[in-house]
Amino acid sequence: MSIRRLPLELINRIAAGEVVERPASALKELIENSLDAGASQVSVRLYAGGLELIEVADDGSGMNPDEMHLALERHATSKLPGDVIDQVTSFGFRGEALPSIASVSRLTLESRVRGADGWRIEVDHGERVGEAPAALPPGTRIRVEGLFDKVPARRKFLRSPRAEYAACLDAVKRLAMARSDVGFALEHDGRRILTLQPAEPPARVAELLTHELDRHGIGIDCSRDGLRLTGVISLPTFNRGIADQQFLFVNSRPVKDRLLVGALRAAYRDLIARDRHPIAALFIDVPLDEVDVNVHPAKTEVRFRDPTAVRGLIIGGLRHALNEESQRSAAREQSAAPVMWVTSESYRPEPTLTTDISSVQDEQPILDPVTFVPQARAEPAVQAVPSYPLGVARGQVAATYIVAEAEDGLVIVDQHAAHERLVLERMRAAREGGVVARQVLLIPDVVELEEPDCDRLEAAAAELAEMGLDLERFGPTSMLVRTVPAALGKTDSAGLLADLAAEIAELGGPMSLRDKLDHVAATIACHGSVRAGRVLSVAEMNALLREMEVTPRSGQCNHGRPTWVKLAHADIERLFGRK
Ligand SMILES: Nc1ncnc2c1ncn2[C@@H]1O[C@H](COP(=O)(O)OP(=O)(O)OP(=O)(O)O)[C@@H](O)[C@H]1O
Numbered sequence: 072m073s074i075r076r077l078p079l080e081l082i083n084r085i086a087a088g089e090v091v092e093r094p095a096s097a098l099k100e101l102i103e104n105s106l107d108a109g110a111s112q113v114s115v116r117l118y119a120g121g122l123e124l125i126e127v128a129d130d131g132s133g134m135n136p137d138e139m140h141l142a143l144e145r146h147a148t149s150k151l152p153g154d155v156i157d158q159v160t161s162f163g164f165r166g167e168a169l170p171s172i173a174s175v176s177r178l179t180l181e182s183r184v185r186g187a188d189g190w191r192i193e194v195d196h197g198e199r200v201g202e203a204p205a206a207l208p209p210g211t212r213i214r215v216e217g218l219f220d221k222v223p224a225r226r227k228f229l230r231s232p233r234a235e236y237a238a239c240l241d242a243v244k245r246l247a248m249a250r251s252d253v254g255f256a257l258e259h260d261g262r263r264i265l266t267l268q269p270a271e272p273p274a275r276v277a278e279l280l281t282h283e284l285d286r287h288g289i290g291i292d293c294s295r296d297g298l299r300l301t302g303v304i305s306l307p308t309f310n311r312g313i314a315d316q317q318f319l320f321v322n323s324r325p326v327k328d329r330l331l332v333g334a335l336r337a338a339y340r341d342l343i344a345r346d347r348h349p350i351a352a353l354f355i356d357v358p359l360d361e362v363d364v365n366v367h368p369a370k371t372e373v374r375f376r377d378p379t380a381v382r383g384l385i386i387g388g389l390r391h392a393l394n395e396e397s398q399r400s401a402a403r404e405q406s407a408a409p410v411m412w413v414t415s416e417s418y419r420p421e422p423t424l425t426t427d428i429s430s431v432q433d434e435q436p437i438l439d440p441v442t443f444v445p446q447a448r449a450e451p452a453v454q455a456v457p458s459y460p461l462g463v464a465r466g467q468v469a470a471t472y473i474v475a476e477a478e479d480g481l482v483i484v485d486q487h488a489a490h491e492r493l494v495l496e497r498m499r500a501a502r503e504g505g506v507v508a509r510q511v512l513l514i515p516d517v518v519e520l521e522e523p524d525c526d527r528l529e530a531a532a533a534e535l536a537e538m539g540l541d542l543e544r545f546g547p548t549s550m551l552v553r554t555v556p557a558a559l560g561k562t563d564s565a566g567l568l569a570d571l572a573a574e575i576a577e578l579g580g581p582m583s584l585r586d587k588l589d590h591v592a593a594t595i596a597c598h599g600s601v602r603a604g605r606v607l608s609v610a611e612m613n614a615l616l617r618e619m620e621v622t623p624r625s626g627q628c629n630h631g632r633p634t635w636v637k638l639a640h641a642d643i644e645r646l647f648g649r650k
């Protein structure tokens with residue numbers, strides 16, 4: 072065996088393997104350099120998703136020719152003046168991005184310091200092939216062409232220009248969110264994609280994600296123990312099918328951290344369905360010695376000295392904000408879309424909402440009698456409507472929806488969703504008050520389950536008991552249920568236990584007791600709720616409405632769907648073309 076030192080070019084290429092994985096990572100490094108150079112405007116041009124060309128131009132400090140040569144050398148950086156790596160505030164500090172990119176592409180570096188002439192250096196796969204004076208405004212312009220053309224191993228792993236473009240766009244967005252005070256422009260294949268003026272962070276985030284956040288977003292601003300959390304999250308009712316719009320910034324650095332995913336999940340637990348995802352852009356500011364940024368060559372990960380504190384801050388801050396917004400629901404805006412309410416020719420407006428059902432029964436039914444028999448004993452609207460926010464019940468539709476009249480409009484409530492929420496909140500309140508009513512089963516239920524599920528339930532027995540569910544192991548594959556939470560009424564214990572076991576398996580990991588209890592309570596609540604299809608008396612309907620009004624978070628069901636919608640009088644008038 073003979074050990075030898077590798078030639079510099081090979082060293083750079085090996086480093087490039089870590090730093091420059093695809094066009095988007097080269098682009099990210101170049102934009103970060105521009106930002107570190109104090110640019111107030113960064114302009115990006117791409118061709119073929121960056122595979123043919125990546126060009127980044129800035130109006131930052133620029134470099135003189137000597138500095139340009141150094142910049143292309145490995146381990147040359149201007150960013151660690153005191154040689155202290157744990158006090159880094161710049162994006163870069165490793166001094167390897169430029170030489171790495173230059174070793175796997177044709178790179179042209181042009182730069183000009185204010186008050187001096189510009190200079191250009193051309194590098195072809197690590198080899199300097201030319202330099203000359205260059206004409207450009209003060210700042211720096213870097214062109215990267217044919218990235219990985221001569222690195223077949225890497226080329227093989229690249230995706231289509233489309234996919235590479237998507238990754239580039241994501242990189243630009245993350246940095247543009249991180250630095251809203253800087254203007255950005257992006258062009259792809261000659262088309263202008265983004266033009267961003269300097270802005271405040273919330274406006275920048277809304278511009279890059281969706282302006283809907285103005286209406287459906289909640290601003291976050293809280294601090295604890297020297298950590299500060301700001302940003303915006305979406306209302307639970309405004310969610311997405313994939314978790315592609317969740318961004319975390321630590322001291323302005325965009326990072327990809329599993330911690331965010333978990334913390335968001337915990338914060339929205341029981342407000343949003345498991346397969347739906349909130350939108351979030353969260354900015355954490357921590358003292359420099361609380362975080363290590365040098366854990367990944369691409370600098371996309373950080374390590375917190377105290378991750379639990381960060382997680383706690385995110386979950387606590389978000390839950391607090393969500394609670395405050397709990398009565399607000401995106402429902403009203405959603406339902407206002409007239410298309411859901413439009414009456415076709417064969418579908419005349421339903422006249423029974425405010426009339427006693429008996430008076431219309433002998434008329435020709437207007438709606439399909441099989442699927443849509445009106446069930447309500449409705450209240451004639453003769454008296455003035457008392458000013459309850461959710462109104463007084465006027466009837467029930469399809470044994471599923473309560474129709475109520477409020478002072479300012481028509482309210483429709485999904486009875487199952489609403490009741491589920493109420494049961495959950497009731498259980499939660501009881502738990503917090505320390506008194507959980509339990510219902511003792513005269514004959515304990517024996518429930519058969521798989522052994523691992525029994526193990527899980529047995530391990531969680533103490534927490535479950537706290538919610539009024541007393542369980543005992545009863546042999547390897549069965550559990551004994553002695554009491555159930557009184558809030559539930561009559562329950563199918565087998566179904567409940569199976570769901571709970573699945574729930575606990577899914578939650579796994581280290582979770583706070585509180586989070587766990589919340590989640591488990593949601594599962595229990597779902598079992599104990601009034602099902603769609605149950606006919607309710609007017610008194611029951613009104614009781615439900617009144618309880619919703621005083622219950623926190625009653626605007627959404629445990630899966631993040633709205634529990635009620637309101638059509639304001641103006642909306643109704645619009646539907647009938649009166650406005
Ligand atoms: N757009 C730019 N404007 C001004 N100076 C630049 C620019 N890009 C690079 N430089 C200079 O070149 C040096 C090397 O850049 P390079 O990206 O290789 O390393 P770095 O940014 O210091 O660290 P890292 O490898 O972590 O990015 C920088 O430290 C900076 O001084």
Ligand SMILES: [Mg+2]
Nearest residue numbers: 100104163168
């Ligand atoms: Mg850099």
